[in-house]
Amino acid sequence: MSMNKKAPEDTRVIVGMSGGVDSSVAAYLLKQQGYDVIGIFMKNWDDTDESGVCTATTDYEDVIRVCNQLEIPYYAVNFEKQYWDKVFTYFLEEYKAGRTPNPDVMCNKEIKFRAFLDHALSLGADYLATGHYARVERDEDGVKMLRGVDYNKDQTYFLNALTQEQLQHVMFPLGEIEKPRVREIALEAGLATAKKKDSTGICFIGERNFKEFLSEFLPAQPGNMETTDGEVKGRHDGLMYYTLGQRQGLGIGGAGEPWFVVGKDLDRNVLLVGQGYDHPELYSNGLTAVGLNWIDVPKENRFTCTAKFRYRQEDQPVTVELDGNGEARVMFDEPQRAITPGQAVVFYDGDVCLGGGTIEEVIK
């Protein structure tokens, strides 16, 4: 069923509702369009604190309020175990391996658009909708995923690991709208979440201190901070707490330009630091990517396109060479700063998101 011929009222759309304004408006718009809409709240993480308070409870209460306003049924589903096994375990493993994981990409791939999509389909849904800023276009050749028209909010970077099969069943009602308009719609419709603050950060960490959070799960191994010439500049608290290109929190004073993280020597547990935002160690000419997923399968093994190496970055022109084993060499037209292993590299042709992979190594 790549093309849906059913009338909206016969088309069941399950909306993944977080209790935020985006998914509220997504549900509202689908309801306006006459779909058979059901809201479902996903609980992926138990953040109950000592006083028994859990943000999931208040978020679910907001889902209930909005669904009652829209007169649609609502349910909840618990994917804590799947989230722990598929996303959180990966997250910790990556940090242990000295890399910087992207749990949002993994969550979309394994939870929202796999476990949750399966759940929705087994409830008789034709589509799963979310409040992501992205677009899907369906034709006889399959599905294309495009950037949301609000480039500033575009979330295709996090959705790059979705497959054709997953995207066939997906709707992104906010893809054609700009974020400020979403707030306006919520206010006009009087939705209970219209003025709710957007959530920030990684969902399971929330507003908490990242370092503190990570230290609960991974033993920190303090070590030396050294320049690339081997001069000891101080101590670090554990390599996992630092990201390439980071300036804050190094605690190295003295004369001259500010200090930055320019590398990690895992074998010696040494954090490599260098002076100046544009320290040459931070720059690379290319990268190798693994675990590639193509929404649009490339016709050639060598082609040019644009790419993002982190969320909200400007697209960069690149040349991609596929090795035929799901890995690629990606060479940059211009040297790039702070390419971070573990993060996603996502490819675009104009507005079309072609797919992406995980950054394995940089090529100097």
Next chain:
Amino acid sequence: MKRIYLDHAATSPVAAEVVEAMRPFYEGVFGNPSSIHHFGREARRGLDEARDTIAGAVNAGFDEIIFTSGGTESDNLAVIGYSMANREKGRHVITTQVEHHGILHAFEHLETLGFEVTYLQVDESGRVSEDQVRDALREDTILISIMYGNNEVGTVQPVEEIGAILTDHQAVFHTDAVQAFGLAEIDVKKLNVDMLSVSAHKINGPKGTGFLYLKSGLTVSPGLYGGEQERKRRAGTENVAGAAGLKKAVELAIEKREERLALYDSFRTAMIQVFDEEGLDFQVNGSSMYYLPHILNVSFPGANVELMLTNLDISGIAASSGSACTAGSIEPSHVLSAMFPEQPERSRSAIRFSFGDGLTEEDIRTAAEKTAKIVTRLTD
């Protein structure tokens, strides 16, 4: 789509006669029962009539009925109120693992106040024995609270037998009869209970009202402080309309008891029969000997309970997992976990169907067939 409500153990529809019984107190009789004028007396008459009828219904005295806001408050008043008022007699209390949270969390609170609580283990049918109670009894035991019938699996405890062994012990005996009232014959003297909780909304009465039977001579510390209502054991202006509704609900429950027992038993049989006919793999949880017939708890191995319940609701069948929800998602049931500690799968795949007023055998068959279809699809 005709919706079929099979969640009467969660709450039940208010009977038309109950609404009628409450109507005068919303349309004219509004006085405060404590007032000394005509208006107060009118209200007081309604309240006293309710108390009188209810006392008679459970073979208690007029002054042994305390009106509360429902099951949880009655349970709290019994467990916490009695223990706190009598703590100089001892600090040991006994209950079971499978109580309603209105009891369990009250006992957990007592633990923080220095009481020692024994939680009796249940067998696979969800029952405790009078021997277990006898073994757990100590000289300093002051309270035993054991529910009459379980709200998740319907298992009935040997209340009368336990009551009998306590007659020569200082410990008093409370039973939570919220689920059992209306289906089990409740006579506080025959049962040898000292305290007993009932809630109105489980027996086609209004929400927010219930009562605690408190044997005369026993003292409880109040949960609310204020006026002298309910002989200082429950402050706050009485819910007169609620009491009138509760009175009518109690009358109806007793009047229809025999008829309902037979009817719900036939519903159970019909439902199980359809599951058999449809070739489902299922296990009935609870006791086949000692049970409340309006509760049928069934595990469908391999099926996920959230998915089943959501599918059922979409098909117009309202059932429940019988256990607590956090942020809308279902936590493993403490009752089933206690019954089957080695079988988490059994509690993860369990659904509670509960019967009540207004259902027909055809409804039950329709619901069972829809359930079978969903379970078959989900376990394929």
